[in-house]
Amino acid sequence: MIFLKRYLLPRLFQYVLVIWLGITVVFLIPRVTPNDPVMAMIGMMRARGSTLEPGAMDGIINDLTEMYGLQGSWLDQYWIFWGRLFRGDLGVSFFQFPTRVNELIATAMPWTLGLLLTTTALSWILGNMIGGLAGYYSKRGWSQTLDAVAMVIRPLPYYIFAFTLLLLFAGAVRWFPVSGGASLGAIPAFTWAYIKDVLWHAFLPALSLTVLGGAVNFQIMKLLVQNVNAESFVQYAKMGGVTENRIVNKYVIRNALLPQITGLALSLGQIFSGALITEIVYGYPGLGMLLYNSIIRADYNLIMGITIFSIVGITTAILIVDLAYPLFDPRVRYY
Amino acid sequence: MKTIRDLFKDYRFFFSFIVLVIVLILAFLSIFSPYDPTLWNVVPRDMKPSPQYWLGTDSNGQDIFWQATFAVRNSLIISLIAALISRVIAILVGMIAGYKGGSIDRVLMFISDSLLVIPLFLIMVMLAMMVRKYMNLVVLGLMLSVFGWAWDARTIRSIILSLRERDFTQTAILSGAGTVKLVLNEYMPFATPFIFSTLINNISWAISLEITLAFLGLVNLNVPTLGTMLNWAITYQAMFLGRWWWVLTPVVLSLLLFIALYWLSVSISEYLDPRTRTQRVGA
Numbered sequence: 001m002i003f004l005k006r007y008l009l010p011r012l013f014q015y016v017l018v019i020w021l022g023i024t025v026v027f028l029i030p031r032v033t034p035n036d037p038v039m040a041m042i043g044m045m046r047a048r049g050s051t052l053e054p055g056a057m058d059g060i061i062n063d064l065t066e067m068y069g070l071q072g073s074w075l076d077q078y079w080i081f082w083g084r085l086f087r088g089d090l091g092v093s094f095f096q097f098p099t100r101v102n103e104l105i106a107t108a109m110p111w112t113l114g115l116l117l118t119t120t121a122l123s124w125i126l127g128n129m130i131g132g133l134a135g136y137y138s139k140r141g142w143s144q145t146l147d148a149v150a151m152v153i154r155p156l157p158y159y160i161f162a163f164t165l166l167l168l169f170a171g172a173v174r175w176f177p178v179s180g181g182a183s184l185g186a187i188p189a190f191t192w193a194y195i196k197d198v199l200w201h202a203f204l205p206a207l208s209l210t211v212l213g214g215a216v217n218f219q220i221m222k223l224l225v226q227n228v229n230a231e232s233f234v235q236y237a238k239m240g241g242v243t244e245n246r247i248v249n250k251y252v253i254r255n256a257l258l259p260q261i262t263g264l265a266l267s268l269g270q271i272f273s274g275a276l277i278t279e280i281v282y283g284y285p286g287l288g289m290l291l292y293n294s295i296i297r298a299d300y301n302l303i304m305g306i307t308i309f310s311i312v313g314i315t316t317a318i319l320i321v322d323l324a325y326p327l328f329d330p331r332v333r334y335y
Numbered sequence: 336m337k338t339i340r341d342l343f344k345d346y347r348f349f350f351s352f353i354v355l356v357i358v359l360i361l362a363f364l365s366i367f368s369p370y371d372p373t374l375w376n377v378v379p380r381d382m383k384p385s386p387q388y389w390l391g392t393d394s395n396g397q398d399i400f401w402q403a404t405f406a407v408r409n410s411l412i413i414s415l416i417a418a419l420i421s422r423v424i425a426i427l428v429g430m431i432a433g434y435k436g437g438s439i440d441r442v443l444m445f446i447s448d449s450l451l452v453i454p455l456f457l458i459m460v461m462l463a464m465m466v467r468k469y470m471n472l473v474v475l476g477l478m479l480s481v482f483g484w485a486w487d488a489r490t491i492r493s494i495i496l497s498l499r500e501r502d503f504t505q506t507a508i509l510s511g512a513g514t515v516k517l518v519l520n521e522y523m524p525f526a527t528p529f530i531f532s533t534l535i536n537n538i539s540w541a542i543s544l545e546i547t548l549a550f551l552g553l554v555n556l557n558v559p560t561l562g563t564m565l566n567w568a569i570t571y572q573a574m575f576l577g578r579w580w581w582v583l584t585p586v587v588l589s590l591l592l593f594i595a596l597y598w599l600s601v602s603i604s605e606y607l608d609p610r611t612r613t614q615r616v617g618a
Contacts (some may be wrong), residue, residue: 018448018452156594166574298553
C-alpha cells in the first residue's frame with residue numbers, strides 16, 4: 001500500500017489543510033477588519049425607520065452577537081464556529097429570516113451545478129478537440145483564423161464578455177431573455193415546454209462560459225499539440241506510413257491531453273468564480289445571484305455560508321480530478 | 336532602435352501600442368477636465384453625443400467624455416498599485432522559496448497553492464464588504480495585491496530552482512558573493528522578462544476585478560472608474576432606454592484595454608524569449 005502512504009495520505013492531508021486555511025480566513029475577515037457587523041445591522045434597521053423600545057435594543061444586540069458567533073474570546077468563537085460547521089450548520093439568513101443558509105444554498109445549487117458542469121465539460125472537450133486539430137494543422141487558414149479569434153476573446157474577463165453578449169443578443173437583437181432562469185410564473189414541471197424555457201434562458205450564460213473557457217483550452221491545447229507534433233516519435237510514425245487519423249487521435253492528442261487534466265484541476269476555482277459573475281450578469285438564479293442579493297442586503301451570514309460551501313466544494317472537485325489522473329496516464333503508478 | 340522596429344512589425348504590438356497611447360492620453364486629459372467628477376448635474380442630462388458633449392451626457396448630469404478620462408486614470412492607478420506590490424510579493428516569495436528550499440519553501444508554496452485553489456473572488460467580496468466604509472483607490476489596490484501573486488511566485492520559484500543548479504551559481508558562491516547579491520545580480524536578469532510580462536497580465540487582472548467589484552457595488556461609486564461608470568449605466572437601465580453612448584463608453588474602453596494589454600504581453604514575451612510561449616498561455 002505504498003500508493004496510500006506516498007500519494008493518497010499526503011494529498012488528503014493537503015486537502016484538509018487547504019480547507020482549514022480557507023475557512024480560518026473566512027472566520028478571521030470580519031474579526032480583524034475595522035467593522036462591527038452587529039452595529040452595522042442595527043444601523044441598517046434604523047435607516048429603514050424601525051423604532052424600538054429601549055429594552056428591546058439590548059436584546060437585539062445580544063441576539064445578533066450570538067447569531068454572528070461573536071461571544072467570548074476569539075478562541076471560544078473559533079471552537080463554536082467549527083462545532084457549528086461540523087454539524088453542517090451555516091446559520092440563518094438575516095434578510096430571509098428565519099430561512100437557514102443551508103436551505104437557500106440548496107435551492108440555488110442545482111442551477112449553478114447544471115450550468116457549471118455543462119459549460120466546463122463543453123468548453124474542455126470542445127476547446128481541446130478544436131485546439132488539438134488546429135495545432136496539428138497549424139499551417140491551414142482556418143487554424144490561423146481560429147487562433148486570431150482566440151487572441152481577441154482570451155483576455156476578456158468573464159464580466160465584460162458576458163455583458164457584451166448580453167448587450168448584443170438581448171439588447172441590440174432581442175433573441176434571448178435579459179435575465180432569469182425561467183419565465184416568470186413558469187411552473188417547474190417535467191414537460192417539454194418548461195425544459196425548453198429553461199434552456200432558452202440558460203443559453204446566453206452557457207454560451208459565454210463555454211466560449212471563454214473554450215478559448216483558453218483551445219490556445220493551450222494548440223501549443224501543446226504543436227510541441228508534441230515536433231517530437232521524433234510522431235515524425236517516425238509519419239514516415240512509417242501510419243494513417244494521419246491514427247497519428248492525430250492516438251499519438252498526438254492523447255499525449256497532449258495530460259497536462260490539460262492538471263490544468264482543469266488548477267483552473268476550477270477560477271471557472272467557478274467566473275460562473276458566479278456570469279450568473280449575476282444574466283440574473284440566473286444560482287449561487288451567484290444568491291451572492292449578489294446577500295451583498296446588496298449585507299446578509300453577512302449568507303455570504304459566509306456561500307464562501308465556506310464553495311471552498312469545500314471546489315477543493316473536493318480538484319481532489320477528485322487529481323486522484324483520477326492516474327486513470328488517464330498509464331505512466332503514473334503509485335505502487 | 337532595432338528592438339522597437341522589430342516589435343512594431345508585430346501587428347499585436349502595433350495595436351496595443353496605439354490603444355495604450357490613447358488610453359494614457361485620456362488619463363492625462365483628466366487634469367484639464369472642466370468638471371469635478373464627483374459633482375452631479377453639471378451638464379444637461381441624457382444628451383446624445385454632439386460637438387459640445389463628445390460622448391454625450393448621462394442621467395446623473397455628468398459629461399461622459401470627461402468622466403471617462405477620470406475613470407481610465409483611476410482604474411490605472413488601482414491596477415498599478417495592485418500589480419507593482421503583488422510583483423514585489425511574488426518576487427520575494429518565489430526567490431526565497433526557490434533559493435532556501437526546505438520547510439520555508441513548503442510553507443510558502445502551500446500558501447500560494449491554497450490561494451490558487453480557494454475561490455478568491457468570494458474571499459475578496461467578503462473583505463470588500465467589511466472595509467466598505469474605508470474603500471478608496473489605494474485600499475482596493477492593496478487588497479488586490481495581496482491576492483494576485485500566487486501563480487507568479489510559483490513560476491519565479493521554478494526559474495530560481497533551475498538556475499540554482501547551474502555552474503555559475505557555484506562560481507559566484509565560491510568567489511564570495513552573498514545570497515542577496517547572488518539573487519539580485521545573477522538571478523534577476525533571468526527572471527526579469529517573465530516578471531515584466533506578468534506585470535502587464537496582473538494590471539489587466541486588477542482592472543477586471545475592480546470592474547467586477549464595482550458592479551457588485553462594493554467600491555465607492557462616486558469615484559469614477561471603468562467599473563463604477565458601468566455600474567451607473569446599468570443602474571439607470573441605459574441599455575434598455577437606448578442610451579447606448581453611456582453604456583458603450585466603459586464597455587468599449589475596457590474591451591480595447593484588455594485586448595491591448597494581453598497582446599502587449601504576448602508580443603513582448605515572444606520577442607524576449609520565444610520559448611516562453613507555453614508559459615504565457617498558462618499564466
